[in-house]
Structures are given as structure tokens and as C-alpha cells.
Amino acid sequence: MQKEILIKFGSKVKEFRLDRNLSQEELAYKANLHRTYIGMIERGEKNITLLNIEKIAKALAINIHELFQNIGE
Template identity: 65%
Template sequence: MKNKSEILIKFGDRVREIRTQKGLSQEQLASLADVHRTYIGMIERAEKNITLININKIASALGVDLKELL
């Protein structure tokens, strides 16, 4: 399970990094990605195992290619 948590941590850190570079709050990103406002925080804190569909929504909302998040 350790690998799983490391992956979630790295992904959450990457989302936070790009979000802050774009000057977006968690709530703004959630609105753009059409997900609940608490969901972004849970991803950034590695509390959520995100689906590919939601990864794609977040990448689109951030205006980046999917590969930039992975």
C-alpha cells in the first residue's frame, strides 16, 4: 500500500503546484472541473484515489495536457 500512497501524494502535489501557478483557489478549480469543492482538497492531501475521468476533468480545467499531471 505504500506505493499507492506515494502515487497519491505525488499527484496531489502536482495538482496543487499547477493550480497555484495558475492563481486558482481550490474552489475555483473545482468549479472549472465540475467537481465538489472539497474534492480538490482531498486530492491535494492524497485522501482520494481519483478516477481517470476526474483526472481528465482537472487537467482540462487547469488547461494542461493529461500527461503534465502524471
């Protein structure tokens, strides 16, 4: 179950990133994070911190709660 939520969250990040036509590198730059870290998040390999969730949400110009919608189902 732990891994499943990481995968769902990562998919959500990727979905928003692609909707905005951003590469992983572009999102990483906007969020002040490393590109490989973004890739690891999207693949569900990293248990991301709240601070980095906030950075990603701001870089995607969305509210944090949007990243969590429908991932617990």
C-alpha cells in the same frame, strides 16, 4: 507505495493550481467537481478516476500527461 503516488499526484495538481492563481474552489468550479474533493486529491486522500483527472487537466488547461510527469520517480 500506493499512498505515496496519491500524494505526489495531489502535489502536482496543487502545483499547477497555484501556478494559475486558482483557489481550490475555483478549480473545482472549472472542473465541475466539489471543492472538498479537490482538497482530498491534493492531500493524497482520494484515488481519483481517469474521468476526473481529465476534468482537472482541462480546468487547468494542460495535457493529462503533464499531471503524471516525474511522479513515478
